[in-house]
Amino acid sequence: EAGVAQSPRYKIIEKRQSVAFWCNPISGHATLYWYQQILGQGPKLLIQFQNNGVVDDSQLPKDRFSAERLKGVDSTLKIQPAKLEDSAVYLCASSRLAGGMADTQYFGPGTRLTVL
Amino acid sequence: QKEVEQNSGPLSVPEGAIASLNCTYSDRGSQSFFWYRQYSGKSPELIMSIYSNGDKEDGRFTAQLNKASQYVSLLIRDSQPSDSATYLCAVIVNNDMRFGAGTRLTVKP
Numbered sequence: 001e002a003g004v005a006q007s008p009r010y011k012i013i014e015k016r017q018s019v020a021f022w023c024n025p026i027s028g029h030a031t032l033y034w035y036q037q038i039l040g041q042g043p044k045l046l047i048q049f050q051n052n053g054v055v056d057d058s059q060l061p062k063d064r065f066s067a068e069r070l071k072g073v074d075s076t077l078k079i080q081p082a083k084l085e086d087s088a089v090y091l092c093a094s095s096r097l098a099g100g101m102a103d104t105q106y107f108g109p110g111t112r113l114t115v116l
Numbered sequence: 117q118k119e120v121e122q123n124s125g126p127l128s129v130p131e132g133a134i135a136s137l138n139c140t141y142s143d144r145g146s147q148s149f150f151w152y153r154q155y156s157g158k159s160p161e162l163i164m165s166i167y168s169n170g171d172k173e174d175g176r177f178t179a180q181l182n183k184a185s186q187y188v189s190l191l192i193r194d195s196q197p198s199d200s201a202t203y204l205c206a207v208i209v210n211n212d213m214r215f216g217a218g219t220r221l222t223v224k225p
Contacts, residue, residue, distance in 0.1 A: 033213075042120070042204050042215025043160065056212060091159055105213070107159035 002026065004108030006092050012114045018080040021111045025073070025094030031055075032069055033105060034077050035091040043091055049075060050098045079113075087115045119143065120207050122216035130224050135192040137219050139205030142186070148208040149181055151190045154218065155201045163203075164190070195223040 005024040013019050025032050031050050035043035046065065047057040051072040060067070064083070069075040079086055089110040095103040121140045129135045137151075148167055152160035166172045166179040166188065178191040188207075192199055202218040 040124075040217065042206075042217050044215070045212055048212075058212075104162055104165070107161070110159050 004092055004094055004106055006090075006108040006111055008111055009109060010112050010114075012116065013082055014116050015084055016081040018078065019082055019113060020076050020078045021090050021092075021113075023075045023077070023092030023108060025075070025092070026096075026106055029094035029096050029106075030072075030098035031095045031103070032075050033093040033095075034067055034075070035093065035107075036088045037091055037110070038088045046077070082113075082115045084115050087113055089113070118216075119209050119214045120205055120216040122203075122205050122219050124217055125220040126222055127219055128222045128224060129195050131195060131197060133195050133223075135195045135199065135221055135223070137190040137192075137203050137205075137221065139188045139190075139207075139216055140186055141188070141205075141207045141209075141214075143207070143209045144183075144186065146183075146186075146207045146209055149179070149188045150206040150213075151177075151179060151188075152204040152206060152215075153201045154204055160204055192221075195221075197223050197225050199223050 034046045037043040046060045047067045048055040049069040052069050067077045089112050091110045092108040093105040095105045097103040150165045151163045154160045164179045166181045172179045176193045180189045202220045204218045205216040
């Protein structure tokens with residue numbers, strides 16, 4: 001079974017530029033999560049999708065971050081415009097079941113973003 | 117008070133020893149608890165989940181949960197150098213998974 005795929009693996013941009021990350025979850029997984037992990041900290045949930053609907057985006061900075069999951073499969077996370085404090089690893093995870101964060105989450109390799 | 121607190125370490129143990137990792141949480145209503153391992157530069161991977169008070173064993177790993185004390189721990193028996201990693205405690209809070217900052221473990225040969 002293929003794991004969670006993410007691209008790009010690394011991205012360097014200047015502040016105020018835009019950037020987009022892509023995630024392909026494990027086939028058949030209903031729930032998809034985007035996390036931000038700043039160096040030295042644990043992952044912080046940004047948004048949770050169940051199929052193609054948003055379940056929780058309470059910690060997503062909506063003035064600059066947006067995310068979508070079209071057709072309930074792939075997802076993109078966009079930052080526009082980027083700030084220095086957005087430098088972090090962006091992790092995508094998926095879980096098989098719908099409707100519960102208690103389900104096992106499988107993480108992708110992450111995208112390391114550096115904002116200069 | 118942080119929602120999930122861990123000692124950042126580093127924790128250093130000799131090969132073959134027992135490593136003890138601790139985590140406290142603030143939400144008394146939390147019901148689901150997880151331990152993830154994260155190697156440097158890699159993504160987290162689930163080691164164990166625990167939902168009931170007491171101990172849960174899986175191979176060399178034992179998770180311990182005490183809801184009255186709001187405390188969850190992970191014991192690693194017969195520690196190996198390959199166990200050197202950051203261990204993240206995660207707790208479901210208001211239907212969101214909250215992670216601690218992690219404890220960095222080094223197992224010395």
